[in-house]
Amino acid sequence: MKKSGISVGIIGYGTVGAGTAAILLKKQKEIEGRAGFPIVLKHIADLDTKRDRGIRLPKGVLINDSGKILNDPDIDIVVELIGGIHPAKEIIISALKQGKHVVTANKALLAEEGKDIFRTASTYGADIGFEASVAGSIPIIKIVRESLVGNSIGNIFGIINGTANYILTKMSDEGVSFSEALKEAQALGYAEADPTFDVEGIDSAHKLTILASLAYGIPLSMKKIYTEGISSITPMDIQFASEFGYKIKLLAIAKRSGDQVELRVHPTMIPVDDLISSVHGVFNAIYIEGDATGSALYYGRGAGDMPTGSAVVSDIVDIAKNIQFGAAGKAPTLSVPEKNGRSVKKMEDITTCYYLRFSALDKPGVLSKISGILGNRNISIKSMIQKGRKKEKAVPLVLMTHEARERDMTQALKEINSLRVVSGKPLRLRVEGGEA
């Protein structure tokens, strides 16, 4: 037990770094009361030591050399908040090798290089906290690792990218286009100048990679996840979805059948009366099934300086307690042993219901051609809408199918696409839900 308490060094003084520092400073007394000993922010390192983050740091705390934190024998916990793969990975590995414990919010790094990082942490007997890497203020990492420890995890459905959810909400509420909603999100600081990671589903796939590792023991690898973004969604699709009784959300999906797990991120139609379809704006939500707990849904802010900072601080306090009480580095980091025979189902093998939108000539016989191709692949149509008559011109034709196999659908769409009466690329959305 260190009487002086636990010393923390933060590397990266951006949004989350500032939120974390603000909480550690403002709540110092309360946190000491709750932990039973002081937790002291010794240094924050950032190349930019000039910009005003609106926080009054004590003199000498802000430095521009991360090496000073890594080499300070007094610092117990290193918090990596610079993001990206390099040099974040090197910083974490170096901290672990120097006997420090690590907290990070870096989902891209864990999804892509997590194996190295967890292996190093295990070798050096270090704790590594990453609550902030998935769904900000929703403590899903702790819930899966600790609260659900007596459960086999079933399906997971997550709205875990606030930017994409903001854009879809805006498109749905105001009927604006994807690009208009994106512009607004950028103006409000919800989307970055290059929004690719958020709108193309990559960020969600990073987070799903981490969840799938914790929940099912699927070794961390981003490549296994089918990933599709929301940039092809139009206000018309949102309108059609609504007429069928659905919302469109960018979902991270893990569906389990025995030892096979489907892992996919794509825009998804969800029944309006599912609780998760009421998750608006930048909020996140995760629906998760345990074989003992049944269905549960966790809802909260997924990003932002303070919500994410709060998650970082909860990791710092947990690890600080472990250090003080002699328990650090003793609990296995990943809750499911990696060797468990589970594997990711091939995307072409999944079955689901589909929403299909074609731009088809308004001409007798077109529907028969399309439904014929679908029928040949064992895909049957549940309902159909054709809007606006424009004789011999292209109009939107929308179909909802019964359950079908992804492989069959992909083949059928290829064939339909080559029909002369169909123009443009058809849109295919997958349907989920009815669980919560």
Add this chain to the structure above:
Amino acid sequence: MKKSGISVGIIGYGTVGAGTAAILLKKQKEIEGRAGFPIVLKHIADLDTKRDRGIRLPKGVLINDSGKILNDPDIDIVVELIGGIHPAKEIIISALKQGKHVVTANKALLAEEGKDIFRTASTYGADIGFEASVAGSIPIIKIVRESLVGNSIGNIFGIINGTANYILTKMSDEGVSFSEALKEAQALGYAEADPTFDVEGIDSAHKLTILASLAYGIPLSMKKIYTEGISSITPMDIQFASEFGYKIKLLAIAKRSGDQVELRVHPTMIPVDDLISSVHGVFNAIYIEGDATGSALYYGRGAGDMPTGSAVVSDIVDIAKNIQFGAAGKAPTLSVPEKNGRSVKKMEDITTCYYLRFSALDKPGVLSKISGILGNRNISIKSMIQKGRKKEKAVPLVLMTHEARERDMTQALKEINSLRVVSGKPLRLRVEGGEA
């Protein structure tokens, strides 16, 4: 580190005891993989060793003498699942004094005698886990203590009694009376033969007592909570509420303004588009605000053998890790120091909007009399519905008020009640929400 692992003794082999035992036995291998060492169910004690709980216990596990568990030096964790105050309290105190750690699901005991129990645990350096005491599978204790450690907790709104929520849902969906819905709940095993604790809000108040202690450091005492049940609600009120755009839910409410906290349990009108008003049937949900995290909502099963058993098992594993890693009894149990100057606001001092239903003569001048009395107490009317004309006969008259003080409302209702044109007891419901 005990190589043989951690030994557990359960006292009480009812619903939750059976769920806990089932998980410990069925998931033994997985739990060992996750914890890093075995956790062994050594004994379950119950006076009834004959009834079939549908679980195949290994020979010798089931015994009828709880003393054998309390006096077994090999048992590390005692799980109290008999419920009620006595002898549950004596069993827990005895276990703590023998150096054992304790897990309990007993909200009534903690709310009423928790001070003694936590003091004894602290004296003997024992851990005490009570995740299962509030909202079954929703890990709200862990979330408040650990995940929100960097937050000041703001308001809490909880649907934390599944029985009452089942009854209100049934009344709302099918238009049946309270007593019909209660009968159905009893037939399905959702309500006990004596449903008082559930339908009169006492069970919710027990749980709110525990939450208020963790979230605000309000010393455990059930008496401070204003408690009102749902037995006066009629299908007519649910219908009126719906016309005004509200649902009626039995809410446990903690509202914070500075150092004062309102703590109350009563049927509450909530806007239909609040997420929490979509919580149906036996499900529980807790809305909670942190100053860093912002709004969050947790939704899941609040009761039942497996959901509650899952929460008990998560406590067992947490404490087992603490024992194995040498950290048991070291972290403060209650997260906010009890001496913090915070107090419970007097019920008569709260302000809220109200729904009022009178049975009043259909006669000119009646509304003017009632609104006059309200106006004299600074209570102004927002909207009014009178249904069905029956000249000179009593008809329901429903008012929604703007914000008013509870004391004024109580006085006004007394006066209105004494009017000759009003018959029966008026119904007063309080309105909350708009937050999530």
